[in-house]
Amino acid sequence: MNLKELSVGETAKITAVGGKGALRQHFLDMGVIPGAEVTVVKFAPMGDPVELEIHGYELTLRLADAEQITIEPIEKRSNSHVHIQKISHSEHPGLGEAGKYHSPDHENPLPENTVLRFALVGNQNCGKTTLFNKLTGANQHVGNFPGVTVDRKDGQIKGFPNTLVTDLPGIYSMSPYTNEEIVSRNFVLNEKPHAIINIVDATNIERNLYLTMQLLETDIPMVVALNMMDELTGNNGSIDINEIEALLGVPVIPISAVKNEGVDELIKHAVHIAKYQERPLKQDFCLKDDHGGAIHRAHHAVESIIEDHAERADIPLRFAASKAIEGDHLILEQLALDKNEKDMLEHVVIQMENESGMDRSAAVADMRFDFIERVCEQTVVKPKESRERIRSEKIDRVLTGKWTAIPCFIGIMGLVFYLTFNVIGSFLQELLKNGINALTSLVDVWLTSAGVNSVIHSLVIDGIFSGVGSVLSFLPIVVTLFFFLSLMEDSGYIARVAFFMDKLLRKTGLSGRSIVPMLIGFGCTVPAVMSTRTLPSSRDRKMTILLTPFMSCTAKLPIYAFFVNAFFPKHGALIMIGLYLLGIVTGILITLLFKNTLFKGEAVPFVMELPNYRIPGAKNVAQLLWEKAKDFLTRAFSVILLATMVVWFLQTFDFHLNIVEDSSNSILAHIAGLIAPVLKPVGLGDWRIVTSLISGVMAKESVVSAMEILFADGITSALTTSGAASMLVFSLMYTPCIAAIASIKRELGRKWAAAVVFWQCFVAWVAALAVHLICIAAGI
Numbered sequence: 001m002n003l004k005e006l007s008v009g010e011t012a013k014i015t016a017v018g019g020k021g022a023l024r025q026h027f028l029d030m031g032v033i034p035g036a037e038v039t040v041v042k043f044a045p046m047g048d049p050v051e052l053e054i055h056g057y058e059l060t061l062r063l064a065d066a067e068q069i070t071i072e073p074i075e076k077r078s079n080s081h082v083h084i085q086k087i088s089h090s091e092h093p094g095l096g097e098a099g100k101y102h103s104p105d106h107e108n109p110l111p112e113n114t115v116l117r118f119a120l121v122g123n124q125n126c127g128k129t130t131l132f133n134k135l136t137g138a139n140q141h142v143g144n145f146p147g148v149t150v151d152r153k154d155g156q157i158k159g160f161p162n163t164l165v166t167d168l169p170g171i172y173s174m175s176p177y178t179n180e181e182i183v184s185r186n187f188v189l190n191e192k193p194h195a196i197i198n199i200v201d202a203t204n205i206e207r208n209l210y211l212t213m214q215l216l217e218t219d220i221p222m223v224v225a226l227n228m229m230d231e232l233t234g235n236n237g238s239i240d241i242n243e244i245e246a247l248l249g250v251p252v253i254p255i256s257a258v259k260n261e262g263v264d265e266l267i268k269h270a271v272h273i274a275k276y277q278e279r280p281l282k283q284d285f286c287l288k289d290d291h292g293g294a295i296h297r298a299h300h301a302v303e304s305i306i307e308d309h310a311e312r313a314d315i316p317l318r319f320a321a322s323k324a325i326e327g328d329h330l331i332l333e334q335l336a337l338d339k340n341e342k343d344m345l346e347h348v349v350i351q352m353e354n355e356s357g358m359d360r361s362a363a364v365a366d367m368r369f370d371f372i373e374r375v376c377e378q379t380v381v382k383p384k385e386s387r388e389r390i391r392s393e394k395i396d397r398v399l400t401g402k403w404t405a406i407p408c409f410i411g412i413m414g415l416v417f418y419l420t421f422n423v424i425g426s427f428l429q430e431l432l433k434n435g436i437n438a439l440t441s442l443v444d445v446w447l448t449s450a451g452v453n454s455v456i457h458s459l460v461i462d463g464i465f466s467g468v469g470s471v472l473s474f475l476p477i478v479v480t481l482f483f484f485l486s487l488m489e490d491s492g493y494i495a496r497v498a499f500f501m502d503k504l505l506r507k508t509g510l511s512g513r514s515i516v517p518m519l520i521g522f523g524c525t526v527p528a529v530m531s532t533r534t535l536p537s538s539r540d541r542k543m544t545i546l547l548t549p550f551m552s553c554t555a556k557l558p559i560y561a562f563f564v565n566a567f568f569p570k571h572g573a574l575i576m577i578g579l580y581l582l583g584i585v586t587g588i589l590i591t592l593l594f595k596n597t598l599f600k601g602e603a604v605p606f607v608m609e610l611p612n613y614r615i616p617g618a619k620n621v622a623q624l625l626w627e628k629a630k631d632f633l634t635r636a637f638s639v640i641l642l643a644t645m646v647v648w649f650l651q652t653f654d655f656h657l658n659i660v661e662d663s664s665n666s667i668l669a670h671i672a673g674l675i676a677p678v679l680k681p682v683g684l685g686d687w688r689i690v691t692s693l694i695s696g697v698m699a700k701e702s703v704v705s706a707m708e709i710l711f712a713d714g715i716t717s718a719l720t721t722s723g724a725a726s727m728l729v730f731s732l733m734y735t736p737c738i739a740a741i742a743s744i745k746r747e748l749g750r751k752w753a754a755a756v757v758f759w760q761c762f763v764a765w766v767a768a769l770a771v772h773l774i775c776i777a778a779g780i
Contacts, residue, residue, distance in 0.1 A: 001073065003038065004050075011039045011074055017362060018068030022175070025326065026607055028365035029173035031055040031207065032069060034358060035366065042396075043173060045405045046503040049512075049606050055206045055369075058610040060064040060499050062506075065607070109275050110194070116163045116274040119188055121215060122199035122210050125492070125611035127227040131199055131257040132167040133623050135267065157267055166193070172207075172609075174214040174319075175328070188218055195221040195268070195274035202226045202239060202254070203388075205380060207609075209372045216248065216280045221273040223251045225266050230256040237383025244379040249281030258617055285371040291750035294355035295367045298325060301348045326361045362628040385567035388612040392492070395613050399493065405500045412463070412493075413519055416484040420477060420523060428476030435468040436623055455652070455659065463648030468641050475629060476553075478527050481520060482628045483621065485531065492617035495608060502606050508588055509595030511606055514544040518587075519550030522580075525740035529747055530628070539599050542752070543591060545744060549736045549758070549760055550587030552580050555700035559731045562704045566715050567724040579732050586733065587769065647698055668694065682768040684721035684730065699737050722775035726768040731763035 006012055016035045017027055031054050032038075034676045041051040041058060048063045110116070120135075122128040136155025153167040168187055169180035188196070198215050200208040205226075216223060226239060232551045245252045251269045255262030272278070286296040302321045310320040313334045323331040324345060337345065337372040349360050356363050398404050419425070440461060461624075488494050494516060502512030513535050521528035535541045560576055568575050649669035652659060660666045664687070672690035677683055684693075688711060696703035711718055719727065735741070745753035 001071055003052075003061070003069040003071050006038075006040045006065045006071065008040050008042055008074070011037060011076060012071035013037050013068060013074055015072050016070040018070070019065070023065075025361055026173075027065075027069075028361050029210065030059060030607055030609075031210070031369065032059075032061075033365045033369060033622070034362055036369075037074070038071070042400070042446075044500045044503060045402045046402070046463060046500065048503040049499060051499070051610060057204050057207045059193050060606060060608045060610060062502070062606045063443070081342075100656050104751060108277070108437065110277065113162060114194075114275075114327075116160075116195070116271060117193040118157075118163065118165045118197050118270060118274065119193040120167045120197045121184060121188070121211070121717060122167055122170060122628065123211060123609075125199065125508075125609065126170070126199050126201040126204075126208060127257045128167065128170055128199050129196075129256070129623075130617055130620055131225065131227065131263070132165065132261050133619055134257055134260055135165055157271075160267070160271060163271065165197070168579055171211065173211055175326075177652055188215070188220065189319075193220065194277070195223065195270055195423065197270050198222055198227060199225045199227050201256075202229050202232045203235075203237075203383070205239070205277045206369075206372055206376055209375065210368055211691075212248070213285060213368050213371060214319070214322075216250070217316060217322060219279050219316045219318065221278050222280055223253060223269045223273055225257075225262075225265065226252060226254045227257050229254040230261065231304055232383055235383035235387060236381075238381040240379040244375060247375045247378065249283055252551065261662050287370075290367070290370060291356040291358075291363075294352045295363050298348050298352035298363075299367075302345060305341055305348070306337065307345050309337060309341075326364050328668075353765065396496070400459050400496050400500055405496075405579040409497055409500075415480070416488075417523055420480045420484065425477045425480035428480065429473055432476055433473045436465070436473060440465040440469065458652055458659075459645065459648060461653070463645050464641065466648075472633075475633070477524055479625050479629050481523055481527050482531075483625055485516070485520070485527075486621045486624045487616050490614065490620060492611045492613045495610050498606075498608065506606075508591040509599065510533075510543055510591065511540055511546075514540060514547075517544050517548055518551055521548040521553060524552055525549055525553050525736045526743050527628070529743040532747065542748060543594055543599050545747060545752075546594065546756065546759075547587045547591050549740065550583045550590065550733065551584045551755065552732055553700070553736075555737065556731060558704045559696075559700060560728060562707070563724050563728050564714075567719075567721050575728070579728060582729065582767075583732055590763065647695065663691070664688075679765070681772075682730065682765060683720060683726045683772045684768070686718055688718070693734065696731070697735060697738055697741075699739075700731075703731065722772050725775050725780070726772040729771045730764045730768040733760060733767055735760045735764075 001012075003012070003014075014032065014034055016034055017024060019027065036054055037449065038124070039053045041053050042052050049060045050063060050066055052059050052061060107575055120128060120132055121428055132153060132155065135157050137158050155165050155167070157163040157165060163261070166187065168184040171181045171184050173181065174185045174188070175181060187193075196215055196218075198212050200212060212224060226241070229239070232238065239254070241252055241254055242361075251273065253262055253266040255266055257263065268429055284296065287293075287297055288296050299321055302324055303317055305321055306324055307317060310317045313320075313336070315331065315334060320335060324335065327349075352363060353359055356366075358366060399408050437620045443465065444457075444461050447460060485494075486770050488497075497515055498512035501515040505512055505514055514532075517528045517531045520531055525548055529545055532541045532544050532548075535544060560579060562573055563573075647668070650671065651663065651666050653667055654660050654665050655667060655670070663669060668691060669687055672687040672694060676687050676690050677693075679690060684690070688707070692703045692707045707715055715724075736744075741753050741757060
């Protein structure tokens with residue numbers, strides 16, 4: 001029997017985990033191991049994926065993946081995890097752990113002015129971002145890790161100038177499955193921080209300690225921050241801090257990042273172990289009698305085989321041994337074993353598999369979870385079912401219910417868009433527009449009164465203020481949209497949306513996580529592209545970014561309104577709905593094309609934890625909004641500023657660099673004249689239309705303003721009805737604005753951004769031609 005066949009509420013014991021490669025390793029790292037007990041909580045409204053309870057937390061799997069997991073049904077959970085009933089409240093040792101981790105007689109501190117580098121590592125949804133903000137305040141820098149579009153945040157610990165904390169992506173293990181896991185592992189192994197701050201969710205300690213064990217294997221000084229202790233104790237649970245320290249061999253500090261409790265003690269311990277390089281105590285995670293000692297013997301045998309290679313490759317020995325047993329190809333490549341050593345390694349592993357009855361990856365995962373179980377049995381007082389869990393279950397009955405999930409989602413997103421584009425965002429946008437216009441007028445008057453050269457005057461007013469100002473006016477929209485999205489993300493709702501939309505999107509080759517960027521694309525392509533960073537797969541991220549521009553953004557609405565009022569006044573609503581549907585259908589068709597060409601293969605497997613609903617932290621939301629605003633402003637005053645100056649130059653001068661009186665004599669008009677024959681078959685061969693479309697690259701609203709200037713006698717005198725229909729379709733699909741192109745360039749690179757521009761124009765041309773021919777055939 002496999003896990004797919006289990007019904008809601010039924011429990012089973014896992015007997016075997018199928019699959020292969022990195023995906024199977026990911027299952028094992030998430031706790032889906034032989035011997036684990038699993039209960040089906042519910043199926044998504046469309047029947048796939050399924051939500052499971054395993055090791056005390058909720059996990060989602062697709063049915064196709066669940067089918068590979070063999071189970072044995074049981075009546076009820078065995079409750080084999082015997083936890084202590086109460087703990088003795090002894091004083092927690094102070095700084096330096098009472099000399100336990102280093103002797104003052106042999107201390108060898110780092111030089112006084114050394115900048116102590118810390119890696120902040122933890123699972124997703126463990127409060128890592130909150131702790132990072134508490135540690136660093138506003139002293140943060142946001143960038144990228146080399147070679148990947150994964151955010152890197154660095155910050156200085158408040159009050160400790162010679163420190164630098166790097167907030168690594170939230171990960172579940174150090175296996176190379178996702179970009180985030182590869183980035184985090186490479187940072188820890190290659191950049192070798194002076195110490196690791198490992199944040200652990202105390203309410204979900206079994207799940208979180210798996211990563212802790214892998215970090216301990218790196219032999220880097222480490223302090224464990226037990227976060228959300230207030231929630232644990234609030235539900236009558238507790239953890240014996242001194243005992244868990246003794247078992248893990250590193251300082252353990254109970255904290256509540258949200259309430260800023262214990263953070264000061266955590267900082268002092270972190271700085272202390274980094275300065276004195278206090279490494280984790282040496283210990284065996286595997287018992288000599290566990291599985292007849294098979295795993296224990298194998299681990300030590302592999303260590304002896306690879307020891308000199310691990311030293312040369314500068315990889316911690318115990319970590320290298322675990323990964324070599326698992327068959328981690330990246331580590332094995334770095335070890336560079338010769339043939340005899342590879343044969344010896346395989347012989348040891350095969351013997352271990354035969355004696356333990358498990359394959360290599362499952363054996364290592366089982367060893368880790370056995371150790372975690374022993375730690376929890378001796379240190380954790382299990383809480384009653386938490387208030388947060390009960391609250392989440394009640395909310396989920398509505399928000400992820402079979403008949404209510406999608407209507408609720410549509411209602412919530414409709415409210416978000418209404419508030420963003422009609423109430424809050426639009427109000428703030430209007431204020432900013434008025435401010436920009438007022439400033440433009442003041443500068444215009446000042447430049448005129450100062451007698452500034454007319455070319456410089458035009459550059460400042462018509463180029464910089466007009467171009468950058470039009471793009472800058474979208475800042476309130478972007479910030480407002482991200483405000484609501486951050487509330488949805490931090491509360492835990494976005495994870496649920498991905499859960500119940502996965503089956504639908506998987507048919508197009510995407511995963512459920514892609515739904516949010518697509519929806520944001522209806523508002524603005526810029527934040528939509530930026531939001532794809534939450535997607536775990538590079539393949540899904542690229543496909544989603546390429547799909548997003550086909551979602552009709554609100555900046556195109558003035559174009560639609562302009563042509564509908566001029567040519568189709570009686571069918572406005574129908575045409576608007578048709579354009580949005582056409583964009584969606586085209587996007588889906590393009591995605592299906594990409595799925596079978598550029599991005600062959602299935603979407604990234606949907607293995608995701610569903611966290612409890614939580615109230616978002618005000619400081620976290622404010623910090624995120626500041627980062628997004630700063631990111632937008634950086635682009636506005638770099639790429640966009642340069643682009644506006646180029647367009648201004650082309651509009652203002654002719655080829656002899658004389659200022660033109662008539663825009664038809666400008667360089668831009670001549671360029672438009674060269675492009676016009678290409679658009680003539682679709683009914684858009686007028687150079688003025690081409691010029692308007694080119695100006696729309698700066699901001700889509702510019703299309704209408706340019707047409708009003710260029711077509712003094714009205715657009716109806718120069719364009720037929722079929723041409724207007726072609727224009728609507730072409731405007732829907734052609735290249736996104738410069739702000740969106742800049743966002744795509746940042747996420748995917750220059751080549752992909754250029755490819756998007758040409759691809760969108762090609763698709764727009766084909767679609768416009770089809771519409772134009774249909775209209776002619778129908779006599780429109």
